[in-house]
Amino acid sequence: MNFKQLSLLLFIRLASSTPLAAQSVTTDNWYMSPGIIGTFVLITTVLFIAVIILPRQVKLYKSSF
Numbered sequence: 371m372n373f374k375q376l377s378l379l380l381f382i383r384l385a386s387s388t389p390l391a392a393q394s395v396t397t398d399n400w401y402m403s404p405g406i407i408g409t410f411v412l413i414t415t416v417l418f419i420a421v422i423i424l425p426r427q428v429k430l431y432k433s434s435f
Contacts, residue, residue: 400406
């Protein structure tokens with residue numbers, strides 16, 4: 371058995387062992403996933419810091435005139 375035949379046999383074996391249809395993806399409890407929680411924490415942190423910084427910058431800008 372040469373390399374080409376062995377490669378073809380291995381490919382057929384691997385292709386037949388993998389499922390053709392992927393598992394169905396559901397959105398049940400998506401809001402509890404670490405990625406979503408981390409995103410919301412990051413957005414909240416950035417908005418909180420912006421609320422602190424923005425009024426100060428606007429005040430400094432107005433006082434420069």
